Amino acid sequence: QKEVEQNSGPLSVPEGAIASLNCTYSDRGSQSFFWYRQYSGKSPELIMFIYSNGDKEDGRFTAQLNKASQYVSLLIRDSQPSDSATYLCAVTPDSNYQLIWGAGTKLIIKP
């Protein structure tokens, strides 16, 4: 059974602080890793993807991948109230397989 685990939260972070979201996956051969953001009542939208070990930065967002420990994280710097949403982690066990989704972490940024 291929699984992706996330803490459901809610995770409450003060405005301006760093929000850290974590995701673990069970299949050691997983190749592609995605972070999606979902606002209440809206569809998920892609924030970042990462394929290689290490960090990938895009603006205020940094994705971190550690394949040895089988976790991927998302850091949001200078958190804004508009970052309040549910963040979904998705993993592809191999290149010809459908996405496996975590249940999501609800993030609340307090002004």
Added chain:
Amino acid sequence: GAGVSQSPSNKVTEKGKDVELRCDPISGHTALYWYRQSLGQGLEFLIYFQGNSAPDKSGLPSDRFSAERTGGSVSTLTIQRTQQEDSAVYLCASSPQPGETEAFFGQGTRLTVV
């Protein structure tokens, strides 16, 4: 089209009726996914299409649920003899290739069974 299009956006149906939900993926996308999301819950995988074939139907909750995809494009999800527990938002997503690239979501169909 410019994005993934789902119709209808909202559907209210009586218990026991059949419903059809439609997904029009982004042109050229070979992979198509159907998910269900209940209020405050995560994505529940239903079925995945690669072209017109469905390598993984494991998420369909019961034999009342079926889906097809024709011409490698439009997909329909059919729910027969709807039950109240079928009420949810049904999301469709497509991607150019399965799993390697971003999945683009439609706006969803909110199904309410009364």
